[in-house]
Amino acid sequence: MNDSLRNTVSPEEWQARVDLAAAYRLVALYGWDDLIFTHISVKIPGTEHFLINPYGMMFEEITASSLVKINLAGEKLTDSPWPINPAGFTIHSCVHEARPDVQCVMHTHSINGVAVSAQKNGVLPLSQQSFFVLSSLAYHDYEGVALLEGEKPRLVRDLVDKRFLMLRNHGLLTTGNSVAEAFLSMYVFEATCMIQVRAQAGGGELTFIPQPILDLAPGQITQVTLGMGGALAWPALLRKLDRVNPGYKD
Numbered sequence: 001m002n003d004s005l006r007n008t009v010s011p012e013e014w015q016a017r018v019d020l021a022a023a024y025r026l027v028a029l030y031g032w033d034d035l036i037f038t039h040i041s042v043k044i045p046g047t048e049h050f051l052i053n054p055y056g057m058m059f060e061e062i063t064a065s066s067l068v069k070i071n072l073a074g075e076k077l078t079d080s081p082w083p084i085n086p087a088g089f090t091i092h093s094c095v096h097e098a099r100p101d102v103q104c105v106m107h108t109h110s111i112n113g114v115a116v117s118a119q120k121n122g123v124l125p126l127s128q129q130s131f132f133v134l135s136s137l138a139y140h141d142y143e144g145v146a147l148l149e150g151e152k153p154r155l156v157r158d159l160v161d162k163r164f165l166m167l168r169n170h171g172l173l174t175t176g177n178s179v180a181e182a183f184l185s186m187y188v189f190e191a192t193c194m195i196q197v198r199a200q201a202g203g204g205e206l207t208f209i210p211q212p213i214l215d216l217a218p219g220q221i222t223q224v225t226l227g228m229g230g231a232l233a234w235p236a237l238l239r240k241l242d243r244v245n246p247g248y249k250d
Contacts, residue, residue: 005065005078012045017064019179020051020104021248022241026183027108028059029245032190034109038171039088042104042179043096048072050096052089054082063250072097087146094152095159095175102175104182112193113172122166125209126199129192135217138162142169164189180230183237 006014020042027033027040036059041052051067053059069077074089088107095105116123122139123130140158143151159165163185165173172189176182199206225232241248 016042016044017067018249021062021064023179023183024059024062025245025248032108032110033059038108039085040106041092052084055085090146094156098156104176104179106182106186107173109171110190112197115197116193117166117168124196127195129188131217132188133164133192134214136163139166180234184230
């Protein structure tokens with residue numbers, strides 16, 4: 001553990017660092033990483049600053065102390081030998097600025113997610129997982145690598161207040177009021193896309209969930225998570241990570 005850094009930041013920032021480092025390693029564990037090219041950010045409570053990955057480090061290597069703290073202008077606020085991903089800054093800064101309710105933003109380029117993002121009709125109501133995703137889903141059209149300042153207002157406009165955003169021809173994005181919430185949403189989003197691709201590949205006639213059933217999702221999400229959202233599964237995920245890839249708290 002990097003005690004020197006831990007002793008210079010607030011307890012809230014350190015906890016955010018530990019949770020975010022865990023999320024990066026879990027993304028690697030579940031195979032959603034794209035070498036070094038995607039990103040997860042977390043807002044430090046009580047500030048407009050956020051943490052993001054050191055660009056060039058594999059997700060399975062990331063630790064609490066290696067995360068880079070930046071402001072909404074993309075300026076590093078702590079010493080770090082690592083740069084930040086410019087596309088990551090574009091996406092995450094505009095969401096954090098526009099959505100004060102969002103603590104964590106998670107973005108992936110998973111094979112299944114990109115495959116469905118390339119489909120004109122997007123997410124189809126094929127599974128229980130899609131039942132949850134469709135309750136809070138938005139889409140954003142592809143504009144090239146997210147490097148242009150001008151894309152920010154369109155991305156925010158398309159996301160509105162949703163938890164799930166499909167970046168067409170690009171990948172998946174989730175938001176959450178905690179790292180745990182954003183991670184659980186991504187798990188469900190990724191599963192939705194994997195199931196859809198496999199169901200389509202099977203070649204048989206597909207059965208869609210009817211709209212009146214889809215309308216039940218908001219209430220049933222609360223029931224099935226006991227009102228805890230992502231916090232229900234998060235402790236178990238951390239125990240798993242402690243078994244297979246400890247060190248994220250350093």
